[in-house]
Amino acid sequence: MNMPNPKHMPKHIPMPMYMPKDVKLARAYVPDQPYERLFPLNEALMKGTLFANLYQPYNRENQ
Numbered sequence: 001m002n003m004p005n006p007k008h009m010p011k012h013i014p015m016p017m018y019m020p021k022d023v024k025l026a027r028a029y030v031p032d033q034p035y036e037r038l039f040p041l042n043e044a045l046m047k048g049t050l051f052a053n054l055y056q057p058y059n060r061e062n063q
Contacts, residue, residue, distance in 0.1 A: 033051060033054075037052040037053055038052065039051075039052055
């Protein structure tokens with residue numbers, strides 16, 4: 001596998017000319033998950049989530 005030599009890599013990637021100079025970094029918004037409708041622990045381990053409202057089993061018929 002040919003890996004690029006870090007000595008020849010640019011130290012920074014220039015911004016495209018059409019980007020404004022005052023661009024802000026993105027900020028993620030993640031709402032709190034309410035502790036409602038919880039699966040029992042043994043069921044949660046089998047389903048991969050503790051939260052019943054997040055459980056979405058894969059259904060081949062709907063694909």
